[in-house]
Amino acid sequence: MKAISVQEIESTVAELCRKANLRLPPDVIERIQKAGEEELSPVGREVLDQILQNAQRAEQTGVSLCQDGGVTIVFAEIGQDVHIVGGMFEDAVNAGIQQGYQSAHLRGSILDSPFHGKNTGFNAPGVIHTKMVLGDQLRLRVMPKGGGADNMSQLKMLVPAEGIDGVRKFVLDVVEQAGPNACPPLIVGVGIGGTFDSVGQLAKHALLREVGTSNPDVAKFERELLEEINNLGIGPMGLGGTITALAVHVETHPLHMASLPVAVNLQCHSARVQTAVL
Ligand SMILES: O=C(O)C[C@H](O)C(=O)O
Numbered sequence: 001m002k003a004i005s006v007q008e009i010e011s012t013v014a015e016l017c018r019k020a021n022l023r024l025p026p027d028v029i030e031r032i033q034k035a036g037e038e039e040l041s042p043v044g045r046e047v048l049d050q051i052l053q054n055a056q057r058a059e060q061t062g063v064s065l066c067q068d069g070g071v072t073i074v075f076a077e078i079g080q081d082v083h084i085v086g087g088m089f090e091d092a093v094n095a096g097i098q099q100g101y102q103s104a105h106l107r108g109s110i111l112d113s114p115f116h117g118k119n120t121g122f123n124a125p126g127v128i129h130t131k132m133v134l135g136d137q138l139r140l141r142v143m144p145k146g147g148g149a150d151n152m153s154q155l156k157m158l159v160p161a162e163g164i165d166g167v168r169k170f171v172l173d174v175v176e177q178a179g180p181n182a183c184p185p186l187i188v189g190v191g192i193g194g195t196f197d198s199v200g201q202l203a204k205h206a207l208l209r210e211v212g213t214s215n216p217d218v219a220k221f222e223r224e225l226l227e228e229i230n231n232l233g234i235g236p237m238g239l240g241g242t243i244t245a246l247a248v249h250v251e252t253h254p255l256h257m258a259s260l261p262v263a264v265n266l267q268c269h270s271a272r273v274q275t276a277v278l
Helices: 006-022 026-038 042-061 089-103 147-151 160-178 196-206 216-230
Strands: 002-005 071-079 082-085 127-133 138-145 154-158 186-194 245-255 260-267 274-277
Touching: 002 006, 006 082, 006 089, 006 138, 006 274, 026 042, 026 245, 071 082, 071 089, 089 127, 138 147, 147 260, 154 160, 154 196, 160 186, 160 216, 160 260, 186 196, 186 216, 196 245, 196 260, 216 245
Parallel strands: 002 082, 071 127, 186 245
Antiparallel strands: 071 138, 138 274, 154 260, 186 260
């Protein structure tokens, strides 16, 4: 049994929030660089170059990658042999979000209620997903999820007879309808299976994967979808081009024989995720 204090959790989440908002992960940078070599449109190449310059400046100056620090999504894998001491896990995470956003001067985007619309200040509360795992470690992953791209995401309960072709059509429709609004080039997270409530989480979870790595069970489907999305011609920031998406990540879950839930969670090019293990 390992004891982990709420103070450690709070300061770790704070640091992850700061890092995530100021630093584009190396896998994302590499994929954008490669996209710059592949993009056929000169305007598209210019946009990709500006995205890379923006990432460099954010790291050098401490000004956030994007004005939108998003909803702070925290994925926690909690080892069964971990004992959290000194308070409530969720309170510690939310205090960490507040500390991180405040100290790095990041915009608070969270309203207390759809009815009152009062900014809570410093971006708390976040959305927290927890999973019990083996071991005595706590793995924390922070994803600031921008509002613009999340707004263009969609979920649909397909009829099973629509099959995988129906899924393919739905994913393409979602990307096409999003057009420039989700700030392409995108990472397209797709969840298939489970239930109405779980499939959205599956699609969001797919975005955590290292950009461009494939799910061996559906690698061909992911490759085909990426090609079809890039053939839509939306291009970087919607200005036309051959790179609309950097990657398609698909996750599946067993499902009821009468259902075919699909969720498409769009991630803008500012694909920010940072991880720490306690
Ligand atoms: O809230 C914002 O700053 C903007 C939003 O993320 C957007 O993409 O339009």
